[in-house]
Amino acid sequence: MFISPMLLETAAAPFSDSRYIFEPKIDGHRLIYSQQNGIVRLFTRHNNDCTRQYPEISSVTFPHDIVLDGEIACVDPTTGVSDFESVMSRFQAKKADKIARLVAELPATFVVFDVLSYKGEDLRSLPLMERKSILASLTLPSPSFGVVPYIEGAGEALFEQAEARGMEGVVAKRKESTYVSRRSASWQKVINWTYADVFITGYRKTEFGWLAGVPNESGKMRPSGIIELGATPTHKKAFYGVSKTLITGEDREYVYVEPRIRARVKMRNWTKAGLLRSPVFTEFIV
Structure with missing residues (x-):
């Protein structure tokens, strides 16, 4: 089941606000993970099926049906930062032998930041922090899955860390925001240009x-x-x-x-x- 993702507005500058949580922005590509009746399918933000490109993610399942929103990352072991060109190499691979080789050379991680559906229940109308609580309670099915960390309020401090590490930037999300399938000012990105x-x-x-x-x-x-x-x-x-x-x-x-x-x-x-x-x-x- 594909759910069109919630998109971000662009903030003019880093900011701090107690009404928001702040996450590091992962330099990869958006992924909707859908497990329905035990069958996993992976989609880009534009509803392109990319299940076969990431067998390390699509071959494992949760105990219950679920829809997750997150980012595909290929982490550089020397920096701990996702390398966008490596992600694109994985995404553009179509032949089975090349995909198998890249799984070993450029392993992908699905970094999850939201849960949209769980056990058949649509969670999108819940406030963000309730969805985060559900996400934190899940047992991830393999080391190829991770959950993006966040802090409350201190967006400028997190942005300074992102700058120092050469990361893409920071995402700010209002704590009470529901999940809407469009661009929304409730979610904002601050790019580390x-x-x-x-x-x-x-x-x-x-x-x-x-x-x-x-x-x-x-x-x-x-x-x-x-x-x-x-x-x-x-x-x-x-x-x-x-x-x-x-x-x-x-x-x-x-x-x-x-x-x-x-x-x-x-x-x-x-x-x-x-x-x-x-x-x-x-x-x-x-």
Whole structure:
């Protein structure tokens, strides 16, 4: 049984509030675990079945039917932090032999933060703290399951810890919130952004996108991703006005410009391939 998950608003900054609990944000992908009549199925937040990708999670059962909400994580043993690229490797694997190999190389953990149904009873109308109490009473079926920890009130202190450990951020949840299958201000995320200064080296001809580059060790510009978010109409107008005099060439998709225009972006992190992950334009550097 798929239940469309409750989604988060974005908070402007870390905060503390006694009406909220605060959880570390797990850098993975959302998972709905559904056990009905002893049969387990796993779903992404968009209702894509991913049961076969995670046999270490789908092959074990609880004593009673249950629906859980949480996150798939692949924890780096050296840092104790989930590695998003490893999670994506697991999610994208489709062939049985590759899945079996990755179970050993990149074991997945289902980090649970909510229980939506238990023993045939829909729990979504209960306050969050009652659902948390039920979740805490469960015996997890294997070491591939965990429960996300939380603290009450002290969101800023938890965010400082997340920053120090290089984690994705913090999630704030109102204690009395019921579970609704939509985005809600009762649940908020505070992202631990990383910032970088890049050069704009070109732009898409169709939908908006600025090519970003950074100098390598020898000083030569290397591609570092595409900036698709954050630029206002004023920013775009200023860029296209200046870039007309900097054009060096083009192909079917892009127009290329001299790397003269610098921009600051915020992002989740650098990928292992040296690319910006989810970059958002913040300002030009002049």
